[in-house]
Amino acid sequence: xxxxxxxxxxxxxxxxxxxxxxxxxxxxxxxxxxxxxxxxxxxxxxxxxxxxxxxxxxxxxxxxxxxxxxxxxxxxxxxxxxxxxxxxxxxxxxxxxxxxxxxxxxxxxxxxxxxxxxxxxxxxxxxxxxxxxxxxxxxxxxxxxxxxxxxxxxxxxxxxxxxxxxxxxxxxxxxxxxxxxxxxxxxxxxxxxxxxxxxxxxxxxxxxxxxxxxxxxxxxxxxxxxxxxxxxxxxxxxxxxxxxxxxxxxxxxxxxxxxxxxxxxxxxxxxxxxx
Amino acid sequence: xxxxxxxxxxxxxxxxxxxxxxxxxxxxxxxxxxxxxxxxxxxxxxxxxxxxxxxxxxxxxxxxxxxxxxxxxxxxxxxxxxxxxxxxxxxxxxxxxxxxxxxxxxxxxxxxxxxxxxxxxxxxxxxxxxxxxxxxxxxxxxxxxxxxxxxxxxxxxxxxxxxxxxxxxxxxxxxxxxxxxxxxxxxxxxxxxxxxxxxxxxxxxxxxxxxxxxxxxxxxxxxxxxxxxxxxxxxxxxxxxxxxxxxxxxxxxxxxxxxxxxxxxxxxxxxxxxx
Numbered sequence: 128x129x130x131x132x133x134x135x136x137x138x139x140x141x142x143x144x145x146x147x148x149x150x151x152x153x154x155x156x157x158x159x160x161x162x163x164x165x166x167x168x169x170x171x172x173x174x175x176x177x178x179x180x181x182x183x184x185x186x187x188x189x190x191x192x193x194x195x196x197x198x199x200x201x202x203x204x205x206x207x208x209x210x211x212x213x214x215x216x217x218x219x220x221x222x223x224x225x226x227x228x229x230x231x232x233x234x235x236x237x238x239x240x241x242x243x244x245x246x247x248x249x250x251x252x253x254x255x256x257x258x259x260x261x262x263x264x265x266x267x268x269x270x271x272x273x274x275x276x277x278x279x280x281x282x283x284x285x286x287x288x289x290x291x292x293x294x295x296x297x298x299x300x301x302x303x304x305x306x307x308x309x310x311x312x313x314x315x316x317x318x319x320x321x322x323x324x325x326x327x328x329x330x331x332x333x334x335x336x337x338x339x340x341x342x343x344x345x346x347x348x349x350x351x352x353x354x355x356x357x358x359x360x361x362x363x364x365x366x367x368x369x370x371x372x373x374x375x376x377x378x379x380x381x382x383x384x385x386x387x388x389x390x391x392x393x394x395x396x397x398x399x400x401x402x
Numbered sequence: 403x404x405x406x407x408x409x410x411x412x413x414x415x416x417x418x419x420x421x422x423x424x425x426x427x428x429x430x431x432x433x434x435x436x437x438x439x440x441x442x443x444x445x446x447x448x449x450x451x452x453x454x455x456x457x458x459x460x461x462x463x464x465x466x467x468x469x470x471x472x473x474x475x476x477x478x479x480x481x482x483x484x485x486x487x488x489x490x491x492x493x494x495x496x497x498x499x500x501x502x503x504x505x506x507x508x509x510x511x512x513x514x515x516x517x518x519x520x521x522x523x524x525x526x527x528x529x530x531x532x533x534x535x536x537x538x539x540x541x542x543x544x545x546x547x548x549x550x551x552x553x554x555x556x557x558x559x560x561x562x563x564x565x566x567x568x569x570x571x572x573x574x575x576x577x578x579x580x581x582x583x584x585x586x587x588x589x590x591x592x593x594x595x596x597x598x599x600x601x602x603x604x605x606x607x608x609x610x611x612x613x614x615x616x617x618x619x620x621x622x623x624x625x626x627x628x629x630x631x632x633x634x635x636x637x638x639x640x641x642x643x644x645x646x647x648x649x650x651x652x653x654x655x656x657x658x659x660x661x662x663x664x665x666x667x668x669x670x671x672x673x674x675x676x677x
Binding site: 314323338368 | 589658
């Protein structure tokens, strides 16, 4: 079985590491010359290939930004794939991907989003257990071919992933709340502190809480900018919901409504009962 | 050497565990009957005592909320302490404590704030390495007696803590940015998600990033309410600084100013170069 991975960053590179034993041959494909060399040196893939490798691959993994995924799907629609080939994309937003996937390859595609990642990027950031015990969201599965569906799900199970089926539109809204907006919040916190005159003194006090809250602000600005662009409407809605809560808290503090503030915090506490 | 710890929650209890080998006798003092029993069962202290134990203690640790610390200092000022006794308070804000400490015991007090903690509270949450390698902020040390200063600093060094000296007023402003405001932000995030109709579906997508961002929202509402009250002005200032950044980000997203947004994120990235 041959697996081609397009995109050798954190996601694609970690995927290569995790599926080493499942395939006879793992091919890495990337624009970036440095990434190709690193991926090979780090043993993330068996060899570096080209787009030509796609046509006889059994699995084609697209671990690149959403716009790139859509462009590659258009290229793939022009070539002949193996009959049972499955294309698995890891795009962070799913609606445009499922809508813009060319019809002639739609049944080959299993639109997926692994809820896994770190604040680091590039082949050097790849880790072998990135996917283990994480959630894999699979969108609009009814549009995938039966064989492709079975092949993808079996692979995710072998990776010990927890599969959740979801509508692409719903996924994008949820992802805004659980991931995209929290990145904006973390970047806002980092910016607020960095812009203080006495930032160095402030940071001498940083303990675990602040480190957790600012970790996402280590993320790659260019990559996240692309994600924010793709999910603009949902992102703005989720920022609005967050802003409303912050505003309430601020007003309760200003007006010494301490009992109300305590009740509001108790509501926040309940999150961990359902999570 | 006798050490009395007033307050047997996470901070006092963990302190008891960490200093076991440094003292002949560790006495635990608390209002709460359940906490006293738990602290003894868990071996956080050698025995449970009363306020009378303070008068012949060499070290007196105040691990209770700020208002409680001020009340206890007033009680202590009425009794005769050992000549070289050192009182170490762990209050989350320092200005009111150093200002309101009765003059006759001021040289006994070393006003300190360990930058350590977890989202849990009570004796059951106590852990033996809570203080190891953490920052201990010591405020207005010039007002403490020389012997008391030496005794306190030696103890903190034995705990492998990283000591930082700071003015109490400055400490309170910094603590707002690094700890108090991030708690409000985390609670706002938790409330924003909990109040969504489809919160359960949203939370199926929660990965490491969201867990980190919402961890502080597990904290004890009553305890944090007290901290927010004490540091109201600084807290509001720091919320304002955060809100300004969030507003900027939202406007850049609304107006498709993606290049500007990327630059803004790059500023956030620099936090980790100085931290």
